[in-house]
Every structure is written in structure tokens, then in C-alpha cells.
Amino acid sequence: MSVSLHGLKQNPDKFTKEIPQQVSDAKEIPEMQIHRDEFILLMHPMKPESSQFMQEAAASEYIFSSVVFKCPCNSGNMLYGSVFLMVPAFILLLLGYMVNARTWRLLTGACPPEKCRDCSPRGTCARYCWVLMPVTARASVAPLTWIAVALLNANSYVCAASGNSLIKNLICKDQGQECQNLLFKIPCDEKLSTNTSSEFLRLQAQSQLIGWFLIAIITTVALISTCVSHCCSPVSYLQLKFWKIYSKEEQKLFEIKAKEHATKLAETNINCFFEGTDPAAFHTPSNKDWQKISLLYTFNSQEQYYSMIHKYVNTNRGNSANFEEDGQHPTVLGFVDETDAIDSGF
Known part of the structure; x- marks a missing residue:
């Protein structure tokens, strides 16, 4: 802040009034922004991908x-606040499943038309449910973050709580219908919120x-699940790091190779057409x-791939008996089925 000496001599009272006001304005930070920044800083030590989703x-x-x-x-406060709190979180959960490659790797071709009779939804669900657990954990990062930040901001909760019958009975006990009508308007009327500051602050605090x-x-569940998955890892830390690389x-x-192969095949077919x-013999996987x-x-500890x-x-292009052998599905090795091989702790 720069102040000219000439201006200070001409009107000293102006500067003595403005400077404290400017300082006080600079210190005013919206409470909502503070809570959001605290949450992001708290989650910063987590894995990069999870931290990015949270932010x-x-x-x-x-x-x-x-x-x-x-x-x-x-009277629609309860419905509106609850919908704004939960529906976006549910949408984020669905998007989390959609963008996870393991979901589609698991489901694609699971029930082809020629095997529809032998493919029951219940059997497929029971077979793959435990495989989807880490996918669900990762998909839950964004919706839980939405709910947590919304609760810290308190807007949705105050709106929903002001229309909740239990809250109304607690705050407006023996005060009649007028108190309940005023409670509906607390989230919208700043003057009313000031006059009923104790009730408003109580809802925010909750x-x-x-x-x-x-x-x-x-945070606790994420830490425990990460520790358990790493403790149960069939490989060492450095081998796991090499595996991800x-x-x-x-x-x-x-x-790169798939693009080159597809380009050559397309070029061959187009040339033959015109x-x-x-076409000459061109090998493509069946x-x-x-x-x-x-x-x-x-994972199979006897034959490690x-x-x-x-x-x-x-395994002789998958024709060996070893290829059909079942193995374990360690959670820590879930990245193997990801097309991007994301380094994630979930």
C-alpha cells in the first residue's frame, strides 16, 4: 500500500479512516472458502489421483x-436440501464407475448372446462383486468429497434441516406455527438469521x-484399507513399483503397436478395394x-506374470494348461487391469 506524503498532509483524516478499513477488508475471508481449503490441505498427502478427484x-x-x-x-426445504446434497453425489458415484476401465474390462463380453442361457445376473453379480470392491472404493472418492464439503459449507444442511420435522419440534417447541414459518425462511433472510442467530449457528455447527x-x-478407512492391501501384497515394495512401471x-x-497394426490393415483393405x-496374408489376433x-x-506365485x-x-499363446489356472486377485495388484495403470492406493 503506497501513500503520498502530499496527500497525507492535505487530508490526514481520510487516510486514517481508509487504511484500517482496507486492512480489515483484506482480512475478511469467506468462511466457505476457509473450510474448502482446509479440506483440500487435509487430503493433500493422499495419492495424486485420489487427491485430484477430491479437489x-x-x-x-x-x-x-x-x-x-x-x-x-x-415447506420444500427438506426435499431441496437433501436432493442437492445426495443426488450430485450419486451422479458422481455413477461417473466414477463409468470412467474406471476395470468396470468395462470386467463386464465386456461377460454374457455374450451365445451364452445367454448359462449367464444369470445373480451368478455374474456374485462372481464379480468382490472384484468391484476396489472399483467402488475409488468411485466413492468424489461423492464422499462432495458430501463432506457440502456439510462444511452448511448451506444444504441448513436448508434441509430448517424443513425437517424433528428440527422444527426441537427448536419451535411450544412456540406455535409462526416459529415454524420463520424457521423456513432462516436460510434466505439475513436479517432473520441475525435475529435468530442461536438457531442458525446451531444448524451450521451440526x-x-x-x-x-x-x-x-x-481418512481412517482409506488408511486402514491401504495398509491392509499392502500388508497382504504377494510381492515386495520395490517389485510392486517395478510392476507399475x-x-x-x-x-x-x-x-502404439495397435495403431500401427490397424493402420496397416486399413491401408491394405482400402488399396485392395480401389x-x-x-489382399495378401495379414495376421490379426483371433x-x-x-x-x-x-x-x-x-496372481499365481508359481508362475509369475x-x-x-x-x-x-x-503359455503358448494361451493354449497351455497353465493359462487356465486360477489365481488370487490381490487388491494391491488391481492396477494391472487398468488401461492407464493408475498408481492409486485404493
């Missing part, structure tokens, strides 16, 4: 609560306490070959 969900909730959220301040308890539970490099090379010639390398990875492609090429 995106927290930022989205902050924007929506600031721009979109408008409590109706009537929301923030629930939010912090939820964050504590999420291998998965990333294999995926990169697979995409030139009216028969449907069975694709199905074999698309199976979910299983780093991926299904690695297993395929070392």
Missing part, C-alpha cells in the same frame, strides 16, 4: 453452492460437525486371442 469434487461443490443453490425457504466426522471416517510401458507400447486385387488377454488378471499379455505369450 475437483470440492471445487465443483463450491461453485454449485455459490451459483446454483437457492433454498426455496418453504452440519460442520457431521462434515468433520465424515472426513475423519473417510512395466504396466504403464506395456500399455503405451500396446497402443485396385480390385486380393477373437479367442483377444478374449484371453482381456481376462481379469490373477506381469500382465495377461505377458502370460499369453509365455
Whole structure:
């Protein structure tokens, strides 16, 4: 802040009034922003991918609560606040399943038309349910973050609680219908919120306490599950690190080679079409070959392979009896089935 001496001599009272005001304005930080930043800092030590999902969900909730959220301040407060709190979280959960490659690797081709009679939804669900557990854990990061940040901001909770019958009976006990009508308007009327500050602050405190308890539970469960999965790992820490590097490099090379192969095949077919010639022999993996390398990875301590492609090429193109052997599905090796080989602790 720069102040000229000439201006100070001409009007000293102006500066003595403005400077404290500017300092006080600079110190005013929205409470909502403080809670959001605290949450992001708290979750910063987590894995990069999970931390990124959390920050995106927290930022989205902050924007929506600031721009979109408008409590109706009537008997629909409970419904509106609950929907704004839970429905976006449910949508984020579904999106988490959709963007996870392991979901589609698990489901694609699980019930082909020729095997519809032998494929029951109940059997398929029971067979793959435990495989989807780590997928669910990762997909839950964004929705739980949305709920936690929304509770810290308290807008949704205050709106929903002001229309809740239990809260109304607790706050407006023996005070008649007028108190209940005023309670509906607390989220929208700043003057009314000031006059009934104790009730308003009570609702905010409840929301923030629930939010912090939820964050504590999420962090504890994430830490315990990560520790358990790593403790039960069939490989050492450095081998696991090497394995992740291998998965990333294999995926990169697979995409490059697949693009080259597809380009050559397309070029051959187009040339034959326009030139009216028969195509030369061009080897392409069969449907069975694709199905074999698309199976979910299983770990076998006797025959260690780093991926299904690695297993395929070392078992006579999947024709060996060793290829059909079942193995374990360690949670810590879930990244093998991810197309991007994401380094995640979940």
C-alpha cells in the first residue's frame, strides 16, 4: 500500500479512516472458502489421483453452492436440501464407475448372446462383486468429497434441516406455527438469521460437525484399507513399483503397436478395394486371442506374470494348461487391469 506524503498532509483524516478499513477488508475471508481449503490441505498427502478427484469434487461443490443453490425457504426445504446434497453425489458415484476401465474390462463380453442361457445376473453379480470392491472404493472418492464439503459449507444442511420435522419440534417447541414459518425462511433472510442467530449457528455447527466426522471416517478407512492391501501384497515394495512401471510401458507400447497394426490393415483393405486385387496374408489376433488377454488378471506365485499379455505369450499363446489356472486377485495388484495403470492406493 503506497501513500503520498502530499496527500497525507492535505487530508490526514481520510487516510486514517481508509487504511484500517482496507486492512480489515483484506482480512475478511469467506468462511466457505476457509473450510474448502482446509479440506483440500487435509487430503493433500493422499495419492495424486485420489487427491485430484477430491479437489475437483470440492471445487465443483463450491461453485454449485455459490451459483446454483437457492433454498426455496418453504415447506420444500427438506426435499431441496437433501436432493442437492445426495443426488450430485450419486451422479458422481455413477461417473466414477463409468470412467474406471476395470468396470468395462470386467463386464465386456461377460454374457455374450451365445451364452445367454448359462449367464444369470445373480451368478455374474456374485462372481464379480468382490472384484468391484476396489472399483467402488475409488468411485466413492468424489461423492464422499462432495458430501463432506457440502456439510462444511452448511448451506444444504441448513436448508434441509430448517424443513425437517424433528428440527422444527426441537427448536419451535411450544412456540406455535409462526416459529415454524420463520424457521423456513432462516436460510434466505439475513436479517432473520441475525435475529435468530442461536438457531442458525446451531444448524451450521451440526452440519460442520457431521462434515468433520465424515472426513475423519473417510481418512481412517482409506488408511486402514491401504495398509491392509499392502500388508497382504504377494510381492515386495520395490517389485510392486517395478510392476507399475512395466504396466504403464506395456500399455503405451500396446497402443502404439495397435495403431500401427490397424493402420496397416486399413491401408491394405482400402488399396485392395480401389485396385480390385486380393489382399495378401495379414495376421490379426483371433477373437479367442483377444478374449484371453482381456481376462481379469490373477496372481499365481508359481508362475509369475506381469500382465495377461505377458502370460499369453509365455503359455503358448494361451493354449497351455497353465493359462487356465486360477489365481488370487490381490487388491494391491488391481492396477494391472487398468488401461492407464493408475498408481492409486485404493
